[in-house]
Amino acid sequence: MTAIEFNHQLLGMQSKLGFFAKSLTSDTEDAKDLLQETIYKALTNRDRFQGDKNLKAWTFTIMKNTFINNYRRNVRANTINDSTDNSYFLNLSTDSVFQSPESSHNEKEIRAAISELPEDYRLPFEMHTKGYKYKEIAEYLDQPLGSVKSKIFFARKRLMERLKDFR
Numbered sequence: 001m002t003a004i005e006f007n008h009q010l011l012g013m014q015s016k017l018g019f020f021a022k023s024l025t026s027d028t029e030d031a032k033d034l035l036q037e038t039i040y041k042a043l044t045n046r047d048r049f050q051g052d053k054n055l056k057a058w059t060f061t062i063m064k065n066t067f068i069n070n071y072r073r074n075v076r077a078n079t080i081n082d083s084t085d086n087s088y089f090l091n092l093s094t095d096s097v098f099q100s101p102e103s104s105h106n107e108k109e110i111r112a113a114i115s116e117l118p119e120d121y122r123l124p125f126e127m128h129t130k131g132y133k134y135k136e137i138a139e140y141l142d143q144p145l146g147s148v149k150s151k152i153f154f155a156r157k158r159l160m161e162r163l164k165d166f167r
Contacts, residue, residue, distance in 0.1 A: 001049075001051040001055075003046065006046055006049070006055070007043070009055050010039065010042055010043070010055070010059065013055070013056055013059060014035070014039070016056075017035055017038060017039075017059060017060070017063060018031060018032075018035050020060060020063060021034040021035045021038070021063060021067075024063070024064070024067045025067070034063060034066060034067055034070075035063075037066055038059060038062050038063040038066055041062050041066065042058075042059050042062055045062075109163070110159075110163060113159055113162045113163055114126065114159065116162070117155055117158060117159070120151060121151050121152075121154060121155040121158070122155065123141070124137050124141065124148050124151045124152050124155070125151070125152050125155035125156070125159075127140070128152050134148055134149055134152075137152075
């Protein structure tokens with residue numbers, strides 16, 4: 001297989017690889033990064049590809065292995081080794097993090113701005129910031145999904161206007 005044929009076939013699979021990356025990462029930006037890294041690895045290792053093999057399976061395997069390696073690397077990076085005698089760092093409360101007076105003041109201002117939102121905008125926005133999915137919020141509030149998304153969007157917009165000094 002020539003380099004031109006290889007590149008053409010690889011670019012033809014880009015949308016399918018993108019869907020696969022999205023299914024692995026569940027995040028659009030991470031999926032784009034994974035897709036870019038996969039295509040880069042496929043292009044740099046083109047000489048390792050044997051022409052009688054399935055290019056699609058080869059590139060999907062590269063993507064899967066890249067995802068697994070990145071996941072393992074991230075897990076290792078987030079591991080805390082506590083070498084203190086009484087595991088002080090592991091038992092340290094996350095609430096004990098120091099806050100400067102300025103950040104405490106800013107947090108109060110942000111919370112006040114959120115509380116000033118009309119309730120039909122505030123409630124979906126607060127649920128979204130707590131980690132609820134759009135669909136869960138729509139079911140809980142018994143509202144259409146599109147309405148929930150637009151209320152959260154307009155709540156963000158109002159907050160950005162109200163808190164424009166914080167950017």
